[in-house]
Amino acid sequence: MTLDEFVSQGWIExxxxxxxxxxxxxxxxxxxxxxxxxxxFAALVVHVSGEHLGRWADGVALLTKLEHLPAFDAAxxxxxxxxxxxxxxxxxxxxxxxxxRCFAASRTGGDVTEASDRIRVLAVxxxxxxxxxxxxxxxxxxxxxxxxxxxxxxxxxxxxxxxxVTGNNLACEFENMAALTDDERAMMLFAAQVGRxxxxxxxxxMEIERAEYRLAMSHIKAGDPATALTHGHRCLSIVQAxxxxxxxxxxxxxxxxxxxLAAGDVAASRRERDSxxxxxxxxxxxxxxxxxxxxxAKLDQVLKGR
Numbered sequence: 001m002t003l004d005e006f007v008s009q010g011w012i013e014x015x016x017x018x019x020x021x022x023x024x025x026x027x028x029x030x031x032x033x034x035x036x037x038x039x040x041f042a043a044l045v046v047h048v049s050g051e052h053l054g055r056w057a058d059g060v061a062l063l064t065k066l067e068h069l070p071a072f073d074a075a076x077x078x079x080x081x082x083x084x085x086x087x088x089x090x091x092x093x094x095x096x097x098x099x100x101r102c103f104a105a106s107r108t109g110g111d112v113t114e115a116s117d118r119i120r121v122l123a124v125x126x127x128x129x130x131x132x133x134x135x136x137x138x139x140x141x142x143x144x145x146x147x148x149x150x151x152x153x154x155x156x157x158x159x160x161x162x163x164x165v166t167g168n169n170l171a172c173e174f175e176n177m178a179a180l181t182d183d184e185r186a187m188m189l190f191a192a193q194v195g196r197x198x199x200x201x202x203x204x205x206m207e208i209e210r211a212e213y214r215l216a217m218s219h220i221k222a223g224d225p226a227t228a229l230t231h232g233h234r235c236l237s238i239v240q241a242x243x244x245x246x247x248x249x250x251x252x253x254x255x256x257x258x259x260x261l262a263a264g265d266v267a268a269s270r271r272e273r274d275s276x277x278x279x280x281x282x283x284x285x286x287x288x289x290x291x292x293x294x295x296x297a298k299l300d301q302v303l304k305g306r
Contacts, residue, residue, distance in 0.1 A: 001031065002031065003028060003031040003032055003033070003034075003037045003040070003041065004040070006027075006028045006031055007028070007040050007041060007044050010024075010025065010028075010044050010048070011044065014044075014047070014048050014052065018048050018052035018053055019053060021044075021048055022045075022048045022049055022052075022053060022055070022058070025041075025044070025045060025048070025062060026062065026065070028041060029065060029066070029069065032066070032069055032071060033070075033071055034071055035071055035072075035073065035076055035077075035078040035079075036078060037071070037078075038066060038071075038072065038078040038079065038081060038082055039078055039081040039082075041066065042063055042066065042081055042082050042085040043081075043085070045059050045062050045063055045085065046059060046063075046085045046088055046089060046124060046128070047128075049062070049089065050088065050089055050092055050124075050128035050131070050132075051127055051128040051130075051131030051132070052131060054092075054131075054132045056089045056090070056092050056093035057089075057093060059089045060086050060089045060090065060093075060098075063082055063085055063086050063089070064086070066082050067079075067082065074105065077108070080105065080106045080107070080108065081106070083102045083103075083105035083106035084102070084103070084106035084117070084120060084121060086098075086102040087099050087102035087103040087106055087121050088121050088124045088125050088128065089128075090102055091121060091125045091141075092125055092128050092129060092132075092137075099121075103117070103118075103121060106121075108158075112157065112158070113151065115148045115149070115151055115159070116153060116157055116158060116159040117159075118145075118148055119145045119148050119149060119153075119159040119162055119163065120158060120159060120162045122141040122142070122144050122145035122148070123141075123142070123145045123159075123162040123163055123165070123166035124162070124166070125137075125141045126138045126139075126141040126142035126145065126166060126170065127166055127169045127170060127173070129141060130170060130173050131173065135183070135184065135187075138170070138187075139183075139187055142166065142170060142187075142191065142194075145162075145163060145166070146163065146194055149163060149198075153198075153201065153202075154201065155201055155202055160198050160201045160202040161198070161202040161203075163194055163195075163197075163198040164194075164195050164197075164198035164199040164201075164202050164203060164207070164211070165195075166191070166194075166195075167191045167192060167193070167194035167195025167196070167197075167198065167211075168191075168192070168195040168199075168210075168211065168214055170187070170188070170191035171188050171189075171191040171192035171195060171214050171217075171218045172214070174187065174188035174191070174218070174221065175188065175217055175218060175221045180221070180222075185221075185222050188218050188221065188222065189218055189219070189222055191218075192211075192214050192215045192218040192219075193215065195211050195214060196208070196211035196212065196214070196215055199211040205238055205241075205242045206242075206245075206248060208238060209234075209235045209238035209239050209242075209248060209252065210235075210248075210251075212231045212232075212234045212235035212238065212255075213231070213232070213235045213251055213252065213255050215228075215231040216228045216229070216231035216232040216235060216255035216256075216258075216259060217255060217258070219231060219259075220258055220259055220262050223262075225259045225260075225262035225263035226263065228255070228258075228259035228262065229256065229259040229260065229263065231255070232252065232255035232256035232258075232259050233256060235251075235252040235255055236249065236252035236253065236255075236256065239252050246279045246282035246283050247279075247283045247285075247288055247292065249275075249279055250276050250279045250280070250283065250292050251292075251295075253272045253273075253275045253276045253279070254272070254276055254295060254296075254299065256272045257269045257270075257272035257273050257276065257299060258299070260272060261302065261303070261306070266303070266306045269303065269306075270303060273296070273299055273300070273303060276292075276296050276299070277296060279292075280292060280293060280296070
């Protein structure tokens with residue numbers, strides 16, 4: 001197995017078995033033979049040990065082992081990504097001195113500002129905090145990250161992508177909660193809007209339309225189907241303006257269908273559902289098509305009897 005395959009398998013399995021994936025992560029160390037392997041492995045370590053398990057110290061210990069591998073170079077971009085990952089986990093653990101030390105070691109230099117590097121730490125920490133139900137900490141770090149972006153990150157600034165990804169991830173976390181407080185609802189919508197704003201800087205049309213999808217789903221969760229419908233139609237318009245990819249169009253129609261259903265327009269929801277069904281055969285990737293079929297089945301279950 002290659003390191004790329006090992007990491008990919010970890011991402012696939014971690015949602016259902018985070019502890020098991022983390023226990024197996026040391027098996028990936030012998031597979032790390034190139035500098036490019038370090039950021040991908042470190043990102044998985046932070047996500048599983050932090051957001052899912054809250055095992056900050058264990059995550060740091062595993063990241064420290066990376067520093068003893070032959071391919072590791074602390075001064076390289078890849079080496080700095082390991083230091084940044086350790087800074088994130090130290091921050092979540094409340095180890096401010098160690099966070100500062102690792103952050104200093106992670107500084108990108110060149111044209112990248114300190115604010116940009118700081119945003120990357122705060123953004124990932126915010127998601128990890130929310131995963132551990134520490135809403136106040138998540139809000140503090142996310143709002144600080146957005147505030148620091150007042151300098152105006154451009155497309156080649158990694159802070160723009162970090163904020164885009166974090167906004168999306170935070171919104172998803174809130175959408176998956178059974179119920180939301182007013183504060184949680186407000187933060188969900190803020191996160192989804194930040195994601196849309198920064199994907200417009202860091203991404204292409206596909207990332208932008210997916211951000212519109214996210215906004216639609218967040219507004220449905222927030223009990224605002226009218227605004228959700230607006231974002232669903234924007235999502236579909238962007239897809240249609242860029243070749244009408246069947247997989248992307250499928251989810252745009254899903255957003256519209258769910259917004260219509262939330263608004264009580266069952267007939268319109270069924271029409272969008274039929275558009276989704278018609279798109280399924282055109283989705284080329286077999287595994288993605290199967291995933292889409294599963295999402296259609298979930299919608300059918302909601303529509304059943306309506």
